[in-house]
Amino acid sequence: MEVVLGKDGIKKEIGIKEKKEKGHTIKMAKDLEIKNMNTIVKIEPTKILYREKFDKVKNLNNDFFDYVVEQYPSKILDMFEDTLKEDSEEIKLLDSQYFKLINEEKYLNFIVEVFEKNNSTCYVEIATFKNYDNDFLLKILNELDIVDKYILLKQIDVISSTLETRYIVKDKFLLKMLFKCILRELIPIEFYFLEKPLIVFNNFDMSIPLVFKNKEDIWFYKEIAEKHSLFFR
Numbered sequence: 001m002e003v004v005l006g007k008d009g010i011k012k013e014i015g016i017k018e019k020k021e022k023g024h025t026i027k028m029a030k031d032l033e034i035k036n037m038n039t040i041v042k043i044e045p046t047k048i049l050y051r052e053k054f055d056k057v058k059n060l061n062n063d064f065f066d067y068v069v070e071q072y073p074s075k076i077l078d079m080f081e082d083t084l085k086e087d088s089e090e091i092k093l094l095d096s097q098y099f100k101l102i103n104e105e106k107y108l109n110f111i112v113e114v115f116e117k118n119n120s121t122c123y124v125e126i127a128t129f130k131n132y133d134n135d136f137l138l139k140i141l142n143e144l145d146i147v148d149k150y151i152l153l154k155q156i157d158v159i160s161s162t163l164e165t166r167y168i169v170k171d172k173f174l175l176k177m178l179f180k181c182i183l184r185e186l187i188p189i190e191f192y193f194l195e196k197p198l199i200v201f202n203n204f205d206m207s208i209p210l211v212f213k214n215k216e217d218i219w220f221y222k223e224i225a226e227k228h229s230l231f232f233r
Helices: 016-037 064-071 089-093 097-117 127-131 132-142 146-160 170-182 215-227
Strands: 002-005 011-014 074-078 122-125 166-169 190-193 198-200 206-212
Touching: 064 206, 074 215, 097 170, 097 190, 097 198, 097 215, 132 146, 146 170, 166 170, 206 215
Parallel strands: none
Antiparallel strands: 002 011, 074 206, 122 166, 122 190, 190 198, 198 206
16 A cells, blocks of 8 residues: 545555556556657648638738738737847847747747647648649758658648648647748748637748737737747837
């Protein structure tokens, strides 16, 4: 018998059978986690009109970015608190690929937490993949980490078999791979979260435009950004 402290603070004895069952449950959970890690989730085409969550949008055309920024509250997600001056020392850092890569994790942690706060569901618009060719694909693969290469290659049969440009993402590893693609300026992708409506547009020099449906949500997402050493400006 083993004596342990229960949730109510009272000591109790655990028999050998109960101890074995507990160990078996933990092992099953670990096995399931390993199994999930070994499964690369595929992107799913969707016909959900997620842009219409922003109900002021009536004309969904190529000027969508300009229109939605004009109609809704917006911020820039950045690693710098203020807009950099052209002659500042910090702006020179943005010419360094090494500097960008060592700061990537902040952005990835941010987007994963946003994803989790939105029921682990994200919609993405990937227009350029509709007409991809081998040279285009190789260029992207050359810029990705080895794990992300596997994830991207797993998506090719889905992307090449549909003319749809809208997809649903329900896996954080797939989300992170796609987000790296905009952080490294490889593919233009828009990310849409609907639980607390948010649009994440394409990055330039690690500055990412965010559009919110209402001002209250700015503070919600601002706390997440600050938690991961990022700023809204």
